[in-house]
Amino acid sequence: MTRPNMRPGLLAFAFMVLFSAATAAFGHPPSSGTLHDWGEQVDYDMVFPVQGDNTYSPGFWASRGEYVHHATDIMASKMTPVVAVADGVIYSVNWSTNPNDLRPHKCCNLIIDHDDGWQTKYYHLNNDTPGTDDGQGWGIAPGILPGTHVSAGQVIGWVGDSTNAENTSPHLHFELVDPEGTIVDAYLALKAAEGNRVASSACAPLSPSSATELLGGTRLLKVGARGTDVRQLQQALASGGYDPGGVDGVFGPKTAAAVKAFQAARGITADGIVGSESRRVLSNLLETSQYATALSPSGPILRPGDRGSAVREIQAVLEAAGFDPGPVDGVYGPKTVAAVKAYQQQAGIGVDGKVGPVTRRSLASSLGVTGSGC
Numbered sequence: 001m002t003r004p005n006m007r008p009g010l011l012a013f014a015f016m017v018l019f020s021a022a023t024a025a026f027g028h029p030p031s032s033g034t035l036h037d038w039g040e041q042v043d044y045d046m047v048f049p050v051q052g053d054n055t056y057s058p059g060f061w062a063s064r065g066e067y068v069h070h071a072t073d074i075m076a077s078k079m080t081p082v083v084a085v086a087d088g089v090i091y092s093v094n095w096s097t098n099p100n101d102l103r104p105h106k107c108c109n110l111i112i113d114h115d116d117g118w119q120t121k122y123y124h125l126n127n128d129t130p131g132t133d134d135g136q137g138w139g140i141a142p143g144i145l146p147g148t149h150v151s152a153g154q155v156i157g158w159v160g161d162s163t164n165a166e167n168t169s170p171h172l173h174f175e176l177v178d179p180e181g182t183i184v185d186a187y188l189a190l191k192a193a194e195g196n197r198v199a200s201s202a203c204a205p206l207s208p209s210s211a212t213e214l215l216g217g218t219r220l221l222k223v224g225a226r227g228t229d230v231r232q233l234q235q236a237l238a239s240g241g242y243d244p245g246g247v248d249g250v251f252g253p254k255t256a257a258a259v260k261a262f263q264a265a266r267g268i269t270a271d272g273i274v275g276s277e278s279r280r281v282l283s284n285l286l287e288t289s290q291y292a293t294a295l296s297p298s299g300p301i302l303r304p305g306d307r308g309s310a311v312r313e314i315q316a317v318l319e320a321a322g323f324d325p326g327p328v329d330g331v332y333g334p335k336t337v338a339a340v341k342a343y344q345q346q347a348g349i350g351v352d353g354k355v356g357p358v359t360r361r362s363l364a365s366s367l368g369v370t371g372s373g374c
Ligand SMILES: [Zn+2]
Pocket: 069, 071, 072, 073, 172, 173, 174
């Protein structure tokens, strides 16, 4: 073998070493496209992804030991709502694109393919039971599965410290990818999005059974109160589109203002104090999250005389929406018909006393039920 024959091999080897080094240094081959360079600052129009108090700083080029961070970390309290920054389809949940295999052991993160070709990644979503660090929670909003279409501002999950962030402060690791697959620096786009927060019609973050401190408690919650029950109250308010000024378990003036707004909207005494009456109405708010399936537009058309669990669920939804369907008994009787008609009249949709796709979509929208137009 002659030396000239050796050289191409050596060169190839040298390139491999260089390429591997670059891959290791960036955690990703830093592929620049025709639209943007890898890590370029962009002016991408979007909704701010964290709904609540937060802090962040330029973090794309921060070193993470072997690689460059290539993301922005938005620090916020656990269970602060995270919303889709743009309209799109959930590409993966916990790195799975299969809605029947959500890999709970990889909980919790998701990726959205935007309708405009861009992509965003949301990592370290909550994986704890609220108030604990037990790793037993599920910080992805109900109904959010691979293939689900989401709207800008829709709640998709809650801030946490999952996967390799267990030993850090809770935050959202947020990545922005352009239509060519080039990861860009989202910092300026986030800055531009600030003040552009959508008051999400929002989606219940808690099932009533996991809000026992709030719903089962007897103390009056008012300015100055602290605790798990206050945190759950704030989560419930945030999910209902009322800004409690953070989900920190401290009942401050912003939480009081949110309680008053919620009370006024639900037609109860707007005193900013949570007692038994507010607890009952909050329970209804949380109940609605249980009815995402019932409010799916593809559900069966329900008519007077029908019976069964679908009717029962619609009755509970009507009650939560402030209408009286009579007993929640699964029987589509005259009072339920009257409640449906009253709702349809108020909502400005066709008044026929039946529950079909239009009525479901409308109810889902007005109640902010996840997966049904929230
Ligand atoms: Zn990060």
